[in-house]
Amino acid sequence: MRRIDAIGIAFGIFVSGGILYLLLQAVGFDSIQAGIWTQAALVMGLLGWLATYLFRVFTQQMTYNQQLKDYETAVLQKRLEELTPEELAALEAQLQAEEPAEETS
Template sequence: MATAMLSKTVPGVLLGSTSSRRSPLAFSSGCTTRVLRALAPRPAPAGPTSSGRAVALVVRASNEEKEVQYNKEFGYSRKDVILIGVGLIALGYALYYGLQAGGMEPGMAGNWVQLIIFMGICVGWVSTYIFRVATKQMTYVKQLEQYEEAVMRKRVEEMTEAELEQLASEVDADKQRKAAARAAAQQQQQ
């Protein structure tokens, strides 16, 4: 009864049952989602498991939906993952029968294939991680850069014309100062 009243009185509210703990209330505005805690009374169904249940409310702040952008690089789609798996299996079979053709016993060939494939995957994965750390292409670093960019964009949007002109003049003065310092450094080197 309480869920029916809530869904009729509040447009755009999605209701669902959760565990007996407080349910998260997700509030989305633009690209950010805030999770709030709420406990709403709900009539309990008959039976021994009818102890306090909560209702999760999801409210959308705007009707604007951002378009989802998918990663188009190799290895990020289901098709690519399936191709990688099939390739590893084919490599295993090729190594197995290749080692047998070279005169190795089937049991020993299987052990070597397992060792080679396992070590190849481990070394390959660890090397990609080390590469991402070295080039600062980790998820946290990217998220931090995106956040800083969004904050700066928001600050520029909130600036008045006079503040923007003053900022532009400061940037030009800084560029001229750096160019003069480079020119002086080049003259000292010669």
């Protein structure tokens, strides 16, 4: 996310709080009650965003983690493509030799 995007989102949240406040006043709430309910709505929105953020952190679905996995996969794929047929056959033989050892342990 670019800095201008973050500024735009923050400005949008600020404006939506003002609009909600004015709407609550138009419906019949006095200014104190409208302010309290507006603050409550914004705090609940913040807590909801925080919950989704923490969920992504703990399940490792963050952008950085995904980019790192994609990079590791690309590096391994490139190394595999660069192997000669002899090296590839030796690697396959080594993997097949390790499989029975893993099954018995």
